[in-house]
Amino acid sequence: MTPIVRFAPSPTGYIHIGNTRTALFNWLFALKNGGQMVLRFDDTDVERSKTEYVEAIAEDVEWLGIKPFRVEYQSKRFAEYAAAAERLKAAGLLYPCYETAEELDLKRKLRLARRLPPVYGRDALKLSDEDKAKLEAEGKRPHWRFLLPNFKDDPFAPVRTEVHWDDLVRGPETVDLASLSDPVLIREDGTYLYTFTSVVDDIDMNITHIIRGDDHVTNSGVQISIFEAMGAKSPQLGHHNLLTTATGEGLSKRTGALSVGSLRRAGYEPMAVASLAVLTGTSENVVAMPDMNALAAIFDPASTSKSSSKFDPADLDALNRALIHAMPFSDAKDRLAALGIQGDDAEAFWLAVRSNLTFVSDAAQWWAIVKNGPASDEPLADEDRDFVRAAFDVLPSEPWNHETWKSWTDAVKVQSGRKGKGLFMPLRIALTGRSSGPELADLLPLLGREGTLARRP
Structure with a gap:
């Protein structure tokens, strides 16, 4: 069976390095296991999803070297979600609720005051058809909750119900469904929540493995239940740790913190970004890998730490230099x-x-x-001016090659008696206007004798 993974960004902003970590984990898993990756835009939030973000995300994914074998848009799949919702309603697993946000908040506070877990008490299951009709006649529209399988015979008497899976990253994981509220899958306005649409999509698109951030661990217990309610087997799950800024703050698409686009525009190489995004917070040394295949070869989801990791863009500079130098x-x-x-x-x-x-x-x-000609970064010191002028008098004749610099400085050493930094630094500044830079043995042939003489102070 060919492994099929997916990256499902919401185009409500530009993807940041944390989103990139998820995309890369999935892509590298597919690459390492001969699989494929679906790029699936979670664009059901019609008001906040924008075409410009879709285009930017696609550009970022391509720049990183990720090659999805198909692209999907949830906004084109509303008919599939409606059909799946009807099946759950017919099975009695999706039920209408009419409480307002304020009423739900009050119920949570009352449960906490009674030292009970702040989960939804399924009061809506007690409503008769007449009750529902009356509420709707008053203008109330229902939101729809999924009935979790956390009870034996009485839904008002939940019992501990453990959902287990062997996480690709974290190892054995357990979620107790009795500790959770029945999740809302459809809002009052009829729009669908990610918890529901992603399951429908994963089934229809034959997703075999899901790798995502560990903020979805609790969601996994719910989604495994929805998979089973829809007669499907859950894909194998993996939850990697989250990245924060260097100061420990969470990343957000809305703030644009460490967006992939900003790093690309700053001039970083895609493999510098990919190497740091993937290897940070793992047991591997953080080094610049030359290409995706090399990164995939050392990629091991299970080597990822369970605690969040800090992504410091300053670390990118060293990785970028390593890639450019080679x-x-x-x-x-x-x-x-x-x-x-x-x-x-x-x-x-x-x-x-x-x-x-x-x-x-x-x-x-x-x-x-x-x-x-020389830059204006560092002027030649007055006490070195006569020394440099005299040094230009003993420039070797052409042709010039890599040995010309040594021949020239040997002659200058004999002429002036200078050596070391006192000899080399004034010549470097005269030639380049900088106190550091490329080897002058390499630059001198590029300047040529005529071009070098033109730099005589």
Whole structure:
């Protein structure tokens, strides 16, 4: 059987790194096990779901290197949800309730005052057809609850009813249905809740494994019950820990915290983001993996910590640098061309500067230095000016190569008596306008003798 997983974002905002962790866990599981992934937009909230978010999420998923084999939209499946709801109603498992939010809140407080668990007491099951007709004549519209199978004969006398599953991430898990309220599956306005629609979709789309955040652990007991009520077997479940910001705050699509789009626009490589999103909070060392196949090879859901983990974007810089320092010119060529870096010396330039870059876009600064002259970051000290002028008098003749820098500095050492930092730093500043950067042995052939002499102070 081919494993089929799904990533089901709600297009009510831009996905953040926490959503990305879920998407990547599912994709890597599919990749490692020869499976497939469905991208399913939970867009039943018609008012808040927006096309711009759908497009942005699809772009983010593609940028990360995730390749779903099909894309689905819950907004196109209302007929399927209505049919499934009718089947549950006919079986007596979906019943109408008329309490307002205020009335429900009061009932919860009364139960707490009596030291009872604040679960719904199923009062609506006591309503007669006449009671319901009267309430609806008064303008009240029902919301619909699923009757949990947590009793023997009397629904008003729930008993401990354990739902067990072997979690892909957390190991053996148990939820007691008697500790839960019957979940609302359909709101008063007739819209469906995720708890219900996701089960209908998972059945229809033959989902075999569900990997999601551990804030859904309790939901799992309810959803397993709904699967069984609809005559289906629950997919195998896995619940990974959640990511927080570096300060421990939760992530939210509404605030845009650590959105994938913002990280992409900042210049981070997709594999830097993927590596940190997946490996943070696991037993693996957090290192930059070169591609998805390499990341899938070390991916193990069971190695994930049960406690939340902090995602610090500052950690991305080191991973990004590692990827760029190893990036061949063939991978960078088109992106460099977009920055105006092209020509016969583009490859030699890339190989010279890549080990000093955090982002590919940083190469543009060094291209300007090579082609247009030193940066203005650090001026040459007055006490070094005569030394540098004299050093330019002993520039080697062409042709120049990787050995030219050593030949030149050897001659300057003999001429001036300087050595070490006192010799090399003034020359670096004169040539580049910076006190650090790529190896000058690599840059000098790119400058050429004429271009180097033009930098004489």
